[in-house]
Amino acid sequence: MVDQVQKEFRKRDLLYSGALWLLSLILPDPQLHYRREYRIRKRDLFYLSVLLLLPLIWKDVHFHHLMVLAGIHGILALGLTLFLGYAGQISLGHAAFFGIGSYTTAILTTRYAIPSFFAFWASGLAASFFAYLIGKPILKLKGYFLALATLGFGEIFLVMVRESPGLTGGVIGIFNIPFFSLAGLVFDTYLKQYYLVWGVLSGLVLFSKNLVRSRIGRAFLAVASSEDGASAVGIDVGRVKLAAFVIGASFAGLAGSLFASVMSIANPETFSLNLSVLIVMMVILGGMGNLYGPIAGAIFLTCLIDGLSRYQAYSLPIYGVILILLLIFFPDGIGTRLRVRVIYLISYWGRKKRREKVEI
Amino acid sequence: METWSYIPQLLISGITFGAIYALVGLGFVTIARASQIINFAQGDFVMLGGMMTFFLLKGAGLSYPLAGIFAVAIVILIGFLLHLLVIYPLRKASLPILLMATLGASLFLSSTSALLFGTLPKSLPPFLGRSSFEMGGVSISPQSLFVLGATFLVLLSLYFLSHRTFLGKAMEASSTDPLGADLSGISRNLMIFLAFGVSAGVGSIAGIFITPVFYVNYYSGTLIGLKGFIAAVLGGWGKHGGAILGGFVLGVVESLSVAFIPSGYKDGVAFVILLLILHFRPKGILGSPFIDSRRW
Numbered sequence: 158m159v160d161q162v163q164k165e166f167r168k169r170d171l172l173y174s175g176a177l178w179l180l181s182l183i184l185p186d187p188q189l190h191y192r193r194e195y196r197i198r199k200r201d202l203f204y205l206s207v208l209l210l211l212p213l214i215w216k217d218v219h220f221h222h223l224m225v226l227a228g229i230h231g232i233l234a235l236g237l238t239l240f241l242g243y244a245g246q247i248s249l250g251h252a253a254f255f256g257i258g259s260y261t262t263a264i265l266t267t268r269y270a271i272p273s274f275f276a277f278w279a280s281g282l283a284a285s286f287f288a289y290l291i292g293k294p295i296l297k298l299k300g301y302f303l304a305l306a307t308l309g310f311g312e313i314f315l316v317m318v319r320e321s322p323g324l325t326g327g328v329i330g331i332f333n334i335p336f337f338s339l340a341g342l343v344f345d346t347y348l349k350q351y352y353l354v355w356g357v358l359s360g361l362v363l364f365s366k367n368l369v370r371s372r373i374g375r376a377f378l379a380v381a382s383s384e385d386g387a388s389a390v391g392i393d394v395g396r397v398k399l400a401a402f403v404i405g406a407s408f409a410g411l412a413g414s415l416f417a418s419v420m421s422i423a424n425p426e427t428f429s430l431n432l433s434v435l436i437v438m439m440v441i442l443g444g445m446g447n448l449y450g451p452i453a454g455a456i457f458l459t460c461l462i463d464g465l466s467r468y469q470a471y472s473l474p475i476y477g478v479i480l481i482l483l484l485i486f487f488p489d490g491i492g493t494r495l496r497v498r499v500i501y502l503i504s505y506w507g508r509k510k511r512r513e514k515v516e517i
Numbered sequence: 518m519e520t521w522s523y524i525p526q527l528l529i530s531g532i533t534f535g536a537i538y539a540l541v542g543l544g545f546v547t548i549a550r551a552s553q554i555i556n557f558a559q560g561d562f563v564m565l566g567g568m569m570t571f572f573l574l575k576g577a578g579l580s581y582p583l584a585g586i587f588a589v590a591i592v593i594l595i596g597f598l599l600h601l602l603v604i605y606p607l608r609k610a611s612l613p614i615l616l617m618a619t620l621g622a623s624l625f626l627s628s629t630s631a632l633l634f635g636t637l638p639k640s641l642p643p644f645l646g647r648s649s650f651e652m653g654g655v656s657i658s659p660q661s662l663f664v665l666g667a668t669f670l671v672l673l674s675l676y677f678l679s680h681r682t683f684l685g686k687a688m689e690a691s692s693t694d695p696l697g698a699d700l701s702g703i704s705r706n707l708m709i710f711l712a713f714g715v716s717a718g719v720g721s722i723a724g725i726f727i728t729p730v731f732y733v734n735y736y737s738g739t740l741i742g743l744k745g746f747i748a749a750v751l752g753g754w755g756k757h758g759g760a761i762l763g764g765f766v767l768g769v770v771e772s773l774s775v776a777f778i779p780s781g782y783k784d785g786v787a788f789v790i791l792l793l794i795l796h797f798r799p800k801g802i803l804g805s806p807f808i809d810s811r812r813w
Contacts, residue, residue: 247612294792295796302799305750309747309789313789316781316784317785437617441614441617473625480617481625484614484617484621485603488610
């Protein structure tokens with residue numbers, strides 16, 4: 158009797174640990190900061206192959222377009238998660254850096270006919286330059302006041318864009334921005350743009366993965382958990398926060414450049430407070446302090462907004478309600494919460510079987 | 518100089534706008550004194566106050582005072598609901614989540630009002646006709662005086678509420694010393710609940726008084742709310758007098774800026790002032806009782 162129970166145990170154990178292993182292949186583990194260096198895991202290869210094959214399997218133009226948008230939002234959310242999720246600071250002005258990147262590309266390619274490849278890097282540089290200028294004075298603020306100051310920066314950016322039509326085209330914006338092109342290859346279809354955007358995103362993920370395991374990445378986490386503690390162990394808190402802000406902004410600038418050359422339009426309405434709120438939501442729903450989460454959050458929210466847009470006037474109220482419900486029920490991110498739930502369910506299933514056996 | 522002749526007129530309109538910002542700022546201060554939460558949906562209370570009055574006056578055909586009272590009651594109810602449905606479930610959540618939740622609530626309120634009342638801008642008739650009187654070459658509309666009077670009355674009643682009544686002291690205690698408040702038997706959740714009601718009431722009163730001055734749109738709540746918040750920070754975060762002073766300073770500076778820079782930059786002026794004050798004196802002009810606590 159005992160032998161039989163023991164034997165069945167092992168079988169079940171194998172089963173649900175197998176399920177857990179499968180899960181670990183798909184879902185990222187949010188608590189892996191302590192690993193010092195990054196090695197490519199099976200999970201990353203799995204994501205990469207899905208990424209490569211998905212548009213080839215699902216040949217829907219609307220889906221491709223949606224995924225291009227989701228990839229751009231993913232770059233934005235990835236940049237913000239370094240600042241919000243890792244360094245623990247809040248920014249409601251991230252859309253402004255997106256806008257700076259967008260307008261840099263728009264102006265350089267339409268006025269000065271600079272190749273979009275160079276404009277792409279110039280956008281990242283411009284955004285990080287402005288982030289350095291604005292971050293230097295305001296990053297001494299904390300909490301709500303930092304949120305308000307960054308929000309103020311975003312609003313000032315919008316006013317400047319609207320009021321200088323000579324440079325930015327005013328409220329109308331800049332049209333006919335050429336598509337991204339590299340060595341004669343023009344990214345003019347949604348499929349090509351998909352590979353462009355997600356390729357850039359993969360590169361940035363690799364960069365961020367190494368960054369958060371470097372000295373400065375661990376300094377981000379230390380600053381997030383306690384500024385006093387971080388400065389007590391010799392971390393220059395101001396510099397670390399500024400670094401997180403500037404890196405996040407440069408990601409946003411690159412995303413803005415991609416957005417301008419994919420949509421071939423730069424318009425101030427795109428870079429309003431709503432976009433900043435959306436990016437912060439992506440990071441929160443993806444889970445703080447984890448790199449794949451915000452990208453998943455970006456895909457989820459982009460699809461949600463697209464799905465809601467069919468309800469016309471009702472879409473915004475529904476969107477507001479869904480946001481609040483998600484915040485109430487998944488405050489530490491959908492992925493984190495779901496992962497805990499699924500692991501609990503699987504282990505519960507194992508325990509239940511075991512309990513039944515033992516009772517006999 | 519042509520521009521100098523406009524200055525007195527701009528000063529008057531600046532004071533009117535300043536009174537409005539002060540009223541909105543008082544709403545923020547009320548909640549901050551009870552819970553240290555910043556409610557980004559405060560501006561939408563203002564917008565809803567104006568919209569509801571318009572709707573009750575034009576749609577339901579009520580008289581002006583009755584419409585105003587009903588509008589304030591409805592907005593207070595919305596404030597209570599906002600606390601019960603959004604803030605209370607998130608009472609233990611971290612700051613970015615609370616921030617996002619109030620922004621989501623703001624989005625919901627503004628888009629719902631667009632759905633219910635339409636997207637066209639609305640304006641109420643002034644309380645005492647459209648005539649304005651001249652004083653020293655400057656035309657003053659009676660509505661401005663009404664706004665000033667309302668600001669003064671609201672300030673007075675809020676001051677009495679928080680300094681002279683037990684309820685006000687309990688509200689303040691639940692913010693400044695949560696543990697002490699718990700130990701002396703003050704229900705902190707009830708206090709925050711009541712603070713949301715009061716602040717919604719103040720916001721809707723502001724809405725009723727400003728809708729005759731300018732057109733209120735479904736999305737104008739966000740900007741008014743932000744400027745009210747800037748006023749409260751400028752004067753001294755968490756002080757009633759600070760919100761009033763900050764409101765007037767902000768209104769006057771913003772209004773005078775029109776004389777010197779293109780009027781399109783007017784909305785940016787408030788945020789430039791915000792960045793300057795946050796950098797050089799985060800405590801605000803009058804100093805703040807909350808600013809040196811760890812949370813900020």
